[in-house]
Amino acid sequence: MVEQEAARYVEALAEAVRGHELAQRRAWWDLATGEGVEEAARVAEASALAIDDLYGRPEEAARVRGWMEELEAGSLLRRQLERVAREQARCAGPGELRREIVREEVALQARYHGFRGRDGSGEELSGPAIEAVFEGERDVARRREAWEASMQVGDAVAEAVRRLAGLRNELARAQGHRDGFAMGLAHQGLDEGWLMGLLGRIERDTREPYRVRKARLDGRLADRFGVAEDELGVWAGADPFFQRSPGLEDVGEALESWLAGRDPADLATRFLDGLGMNLRPVMASSDLEPRAGKSQHAFCVHLDRSGDVRILSNNRRGRTWAMTMLHEGGHAVYERYLDPGLPWLLREPAHTLVTEAVAMWLGRQAMDPEFLVEFAGAPADEVTPLAAALRREQAFEMLLFARWVLVMVHFERALYADPQAGDLAETWYALKQRYQLVEVPPDRAGREDWAAKIHLALAPVYYPNYLLGELLASQLRAVLLEESGERTLSDNLAAGELLIARVFRPGARLPWERLVEEATGEALEPRHFLREFAGRVSP
Incomplete structure (x- = not known):
């Protein structure tokens, strides 16, 4: 009875997550390739939030823990439940806080992907252009300019990155972790x-x-x-x-x-x-x-x-x-x-x-x-x-x-x-x-x-x-x-x-x-x- 109930739950959850994950990854691809960036950002955010909502239900997390105690270690069903439990742990905590983190991540992704630094003359330098300078340029002044251009995105996004780290810390403490670093390791199963x-x-x-x-x-x-x-x-x-x-x-x-x-x-x-x-x-x-x-x-x-x-x-x-x-x-x-x-x-x-x-x-x-x-x-x-x-x-x-x-x-x-x-x-x-x-x-x-x-x-x-x-x-x-x-x-x-x-x-x-x-x-x-x-x- 327990096995059948757990199997039905896993099958239904996987089917629900599957569609949102596909939409999310397609949106990531579109964001990275520069195709329909605004719509891709909207879909990426909506899909990530939908996945978080599916895993972020405390009552279901309790049921999963109960099934895991009943099922044989090493079985395929038990292993699927372990993966679900990992995602549920990641998605625990206040829903609005998790949604805010997702919104910040999507916005930062677009900023990093679209940013181009500039050299001393104001010329825009792409990533490949900067790499070309580092690979073969002997002129010290030109190399310094390229390095400084590569760092310019830091000042542009630092405040947002600090804010995002603070939000992750809030979530970590809500989940019982010291901070975002400890939470990140725990979610990956690394001691x-x-x-x-x-x-x-x-x-x-x-x-x-x-x-x-x-x-x-x-x-x-x-x-x-x-x-x-x-x-x-x-x-x-x-x-x-x-x-x-x-x-x-x-x-x-x-x-x-x-x-x-x-x-x-x-x-x-x-x-x-x-x-x-x-x-x-x-x-x-x-x-x-x-x-x-x-x-x-x-x-x-x-x-x-x-x-x-x-x-x-x-x-x-x-x-x-x-x-x-x-x-x-x-x-x-x-x-x-x-x-x-x-x-x-x-x-x-x-x-x-x-x-x-x-x-x-x-x-x-x-x-x-x-x-x-x-x-x-x-x-x-x-x-x-x-x-x-x-x-x-x-x-x-x-x-x-x-x-x-x-x-x-x-x-x-x-x-x-x-x-x-x-x-x-x-x-x-x-x-x-x-x-x-x-x-x-x-x-x-x-x-x-x-x-x-x-x-x-x-x-x-x-x-x-x-x-x-x-x-x-x-x-x-x-x-x-x-x-x-x-x-x-x-x-x-x-x-x-x-x-x-x-x-x-x-x-x-x-x-x-x-x-x-x-x-x-x-x-x-x-x-x-x-x-x-x-x-x-x-x-």
């Missing part, structure tokens, strides 16, 4: 103590290897731009936030030359062919070219949980967008190869960190010597002498990214501790100085550069998943190589079959911790990442 302990280990074990290589990098950048090391600024990096390596090794020009003539979408498609994964249906419905009015970011979305998977990107030839398309292609094949026979509520990745692991592992291929020869068509006699340098460069890139995640996580924790704090700008640069060894730029007092990072507004408490994903990517790589019996993952059909069977097809059938253990034979463990990258960076 804060475990996470901060893990990040502490990553910080300790990467500190010295990173310091040594960062000092060497500073010398190279000073020579490259013709300035003293103490005159280097944030403009000297490969991107505005110093997330990626600007070139520790002498491989940048070679990488760009090998990838300059290659279509990023084609590279991703052919590499995935070698794993037995077909990306072509995704490419057919994607929006990959830059244009005015379109979001400058890249993402993958599964519109209907039934195979309509799309990628939005702004592709240009070269390393950056090759990595981006491989990354988004990883998200896309995960979604495409979910078991279509799973109940709708379980037809999604096990956890954000798991889909990020797949995407990040694929993104790494753009610097892999075997990939460059086989898929980018780079001459083997050019790649082979640089293979060791390519691997060292990638190792530094991974360490740099790990340190950047530390900045983001600790800053976001501070943001939610006091959204109206007057020293958030100082906190931002203090953390960048501590973890990235980046000097505070002059003349930025009172400037809200931190708010230029869109994740802080629209992907709250998401950044831990990136680093957890990198850890899992290394763990998966080790298992796939060992069990496939190959030394590379290029054209490795056996590895692809293992990935589909153990990671993709189960969807959300298992909690992420159990899926990781069943897929790799152990719990999530940072030693694979540290062995692969921290050891390699030793001088």
Whole structure:
């Protein structure tokens, strides 16, 4: 009787949520592509509110908890109820407060997507234009202008981001959490103590290897731009936030030359062919070219949980967008190869960190010597002498990214501790100085550069998943190589079959911790990442 009643409830709820989710994701797509923005914003807001209302009913949450106590752990029905309970916890609290948060998020999404910074002459600079400056411009003044243009959105949206963080704090306290940071982790099933302990280990074990290589990098950048090391600024990096390596090794020009003539979408498609994964249906419905009015970011979305998977990107030839398309292609094949026979509520990745692991592992291929020869068509006699340098460069890139995640996580924790704090700008640069060894730029007092990072507004408490994903990517790589019996993952059909069977097809059938253990034979463990990258960076 209990099982039948619970099954009827789950079926009816899934059907109701399904239509609103489809409308919401289509509206997100239209907002990002610049199609009917006002109507898309209205639909996105209405759909999000409707979903929240369906899950935000206290009496139904109590019934779900009761059924879960009665049903066998591990059953499909029990697992669906667990996913429902997670969403009900997310949607608990005063309805008007939740609606206000949704309205603020939709409004901010439109502001970020539509904003364009300007250089000193007043010329508008798009995201791709700023990226082009960071990739190849040697003129220091021009780089500074591009960096400042990239930060201008921060001042434009900071007040709204602070207000949104305050609203999330109100909701968190209504749900019994300390603040929005603690709430965000709880909703993702991540224990804060475990996470901060893990990040502490990553910080300790990467500190010295990173310091040594960062000092060497500073010398190279000073020579490259013709300035003293103490005159280097944030403009000297490969991107505005110093997330990626600007070139520790002498491989940048070679990488760009090998990838300059290659279509990023084609590279991703052919590499995935070698794993037995077909990306072509995704490419057919994607929006990959830059244009005015379109979001400058890249993402993958599964519109209907039934195979309509799309990628939005702004592709240009070269390393950056090759990595981006491989990354988004990883998200896309995960979604495409979910078991279509799973109940709708379980037809999604096990956890954000798991889909990020797949995407990040694929993104790494753009610097892999075997990939460059086989898929980018780079001459083997050019790649082979640089293979060791390519691997060292990638190792530094991974360490740099790990340190950047530390900045983001600790800053976001501070943001939610006091959204109206007057020293958030100082906190931002203090953390960048501590973890990235980046000097505070002059003349930025009172400037809200931190708010230029869109994740802080629209992907709250998401950044831990990136680093957890990198850890899992290394763990998966080790298992796939060992069990496939190959030394590379290029054209490795056996590895692809293992990935589909153990990671993709189960969807959300298992909690992420159990899926990781069943897929790799152990719990999530940072030693694979540290062995692969921290050891390699030793001088």
